[in-house]
Amino acid sequence: MMCDETVELLDEYIDGELSPDLRSRLAAHIAGCDSCRQELEALTRLRESLRNMRAKAPPAGFTEHVLRTARRHHMRRRAGVFAAGAAAAGLVIMLVAGLVRMMADDPPGPAVIQLVEMNVLEQRTISLAFNSPAEIDNVTFILDLPEGVELSGHPHTQELVWTDALSNGRNVLQLTLLGQKKMTGTLKASIEHAGRRREFSIPLQVREAGVSLLPDPDTMV
Amino acid sequence: MADSLLHLFRTRAGRFDSLLRPCLDDLYRLALRLTCNEHDAEDLVQDLAIRLYPRLDELEKVECLRPWLARVLHNLYIDSIRKSRRRPHGYVDHESDRHLAELHDQCAGPERCFELDGLQGELEASLSRLSEEHRYVVIMHDMEGYTLNELTGILDVPLGTLKSRLHRARRLLRDMLGTELSVEIERASV
Numbered sequence: 001m002m003c004d005e006t007v008e009l010l011d012e013y014i015d016g017e018l019s020p021d022l023r024s025r026l027a028a029h030i031a032g033c034d035s036c037r038q039e040l041e042a043l044t045r046l047r048e049s050l051r052n053m054r055a056k057a058p059p060a061g062f063t064e065h066v067l068r069t070a071r072r073h074h075m076r077r078r079a080g081v082f083a084a085g086a087a088a089a090g091l092v093i094m095l096v097a098g099l100v101r102m103m104a105d106d107p108p109g110p111a112v113i114q115l116v117e118m119n120v121l122e123q124r125t126i127s128l129a130f131n132s133p134a135e136i137d138n139v140t141f142i143l144d145l146p147e148g149v150e151l152s153g154h155p156h157t158q159e160l161v162w163t164d165a166l167s168n169g170r171n172v173l174q175l176t177l178l179g180q181k182k183m184t185g186t187l188k189a190s191i192e193h194a195g196r197r198r199e200f201s202i203p204l205q206v207r208e209a210g211v212s213l214l215p216d217p218d219t220m221v
Numbered sequence: 222m223a224d225s226l227l228h229l230f231r232t233r234a235g236r237f238d239s240l241l242r243p244c245l246d247d248l249y250r251l252a253l254r255l256t257c258n259e260h261d262a263e264d265l266v267q268d269l270a271i272r273l274y275p276r277l278d279e280l281e282k283v284e285c286l287r288p289w290l291a292r293v294l295h296n297l298y299i300d301s302i303r304k305s306r307r308r309p310h311g312y313v314d315h316e317s318d319r320h321l322a323e324l325h326d327q328c329a330g331p332e333r334c335f336e337l338d339g340l341q342g343e344l345e346a347s348l349s350r351l352s353e354e355h356r357y358v359v360i361m362h363d364m365e366g367y368t369l370n371e372l373t374g375i376l377d378v379p380l381g382t383l384k385s386r387l388h389r390a391r392r393l394l395r396d397m398l399g400t401e402l403s404v405e406i407e408r409a410s411v
Contacts, residue, residue, distance in 0.1 A: 011388045015362075015369070046344075046395055050363040053341050055250040062263065063245045070270035071234045165234050 001029040006036045010043050071165060072135055115203045116187075118179040123152055126202070128173045128189055132166040139166050140192040141173070146185030148206055152176040179206035237277050241270060244290055247365075251291060254360045255298045257349065265301065269294050288371040291361065295375055347397040355390035358383055363391075 006029050012018050013026055030036050118124040143160040145151065151160065153176075177187075187202040245266065252262035273280055273293070283289045348356060357376060361367045362383075367375060369383050376383070 008388075011391060012384065017369070042395055043391060046391060046398070047363050049341055049344050050359065051366070053344065053364060055253045055364075056259070058246060058249040058263070059259075062249060062266075063242060066245060066267050066270045067238050067242065069267055070237070070274045073271045073274070163235070 001025050003029075003033060003036055006030065006033070007039055010036075010040055013040070014044055014047060068137070072167075115205060116177070117205045117207070118177065119207055120179050120181060123176055123178050125174055125176045128175065128200070130166060130171045130173070130191065132168060132171060135168050136166045136193055138193065139164055140190075142188075142190040142192070143175070144188040144190070145177075146183060146187060146204060148179070148181040148183030148185065149187065149204055150178045150180055152178050177204070182206055182208050236281065237274055240277075240280055240286065241273065244287060245270075247287065248290055248294055251294060251360070251365055252298070254364060255295070255357075261301075265294065265297060269297055272297075285371075288367060288375055291365075291367065291371075292375040292377075295357070343398055344394065347394050350397065351390055351393060355386055355393065358386045359390045359394070362387060 006026055009018060009022070009026055013023065018026065030040055116124060116126055140161065140163050143151070145158045145160075147158070151157065154160065183204070183206045185204055187204050188199055189202065190197055190199040248266050248269065249262055252265040253259060256262050256265060269290070280286070348359065351359065358372065361372055361375065362369060369380060369387070372378070372383055373380050378386075
């Protein structure tokens with residue numbers, strides 16, 4: 001191997017991109033050639049220096065700020081779309097709960113809640129709509145399902161807990177329920193934030209398939 | 222609750238957070254190397270995050286997120302340069318190389334972007350004198366560690382062209398550094 005050819009291949013040599021055969025031939029040449037060895041040393045030193053040039057770390061709080069800004073930017077745009085999408089989906093029931101009272105530490109007013117009825121092995125989608133007076137981070141949602149009802153896709157699970165942010169205005173959470181056996185009970189949906197908690201009770205009734213879904217006099221007030 | 226259940230129930234914000242959070246430091250550093258300005262770097266990464274948020278479903282399907290994000294960031298940076306070129310600033314020249322060189326003359330300076338010592342100060346100054354296409358390949362390959370194969374996707378340039386640019390860029394840097402590099406080598410070998 002000649003010096004000209006060696007020098008041309010040094011970049012690929014230090015990048016480890018040469019075939020084993022070519023690499024060993026080039027190494028053999030370098031071992032016996034001071035000029036090419038100096039070329040290699042200069043190139044290696046250059047690359048080490050480049051790799052050691054550490055760019056400054058982002059300022060404190062950068063990650064949180066970027067994620068929060070992206071989320072809020074999207075939420076502002078999404079608020080209207082979300083509500084419209086929910087309406088278009090043909091909701092079975094809509095529960096509207098005011099978070100204003102919760103945030104203001106007033107006693108919660110009555111939420112507009114109605115009985116949800118379904119047959120065994122039937123799916124029914126409900127939507128919980130939370131009106132929030134502001135964008136709120138770190139809101140915990142808790143769903144407590146009664147025996148005989150499951151959330152579609154989550155078999156044998158009676159309690160679900162997760163954290164999310166609320167956007168200013170209406171936030172709609174869609175739940176697809178699956179009736180497993182005949183029952184009458186209550187789905188409890190709770191939201192927690194900053195040590196305050198508000199709970200909503202949604203009456204559920206699952207009937208045997210084929211039975212008319214007339215109101216059950218025992219559950220009517 | 223089982224992890225799988227948590228995943229299914231995690232909201233859009235949570236899913237986005239877990240995907241992007243581990244990449245943000247790398248993206249900021251790459252943005253800082255490209256823009257040479259902390260404020261512009263922050264804006265570039267923020268712009269990226271805002272644009273990606275509605276594309277979460279697509280983001281979750283990406284197998285190798287780091288080079289994918291680098292490509293999007295690079296494209297945004299190029300767009301921002303093009304937009305600034307269209308603005309009626311006095312310094313704008315229609316010859317793109319000259320214009321880009323002028324843009325880089327406005328870089329904050331090495332001491333503001335990098336933690337430097339000795340040779341590295343000279344190196345940063347030399348880097349800023351390279352053309353954009355040579356600077357990109359050095360920044361992304363030699364400094365940020367993207368492989369040449371990853372760079373073919375990030376920069377949308379064939380492998381052979383990338384190798385040629387890298388070879389040329391390193392040669393230019395060595396020529397610009399001249400004796401500084403030789404002194405460093407001698408110092409290192411003592």
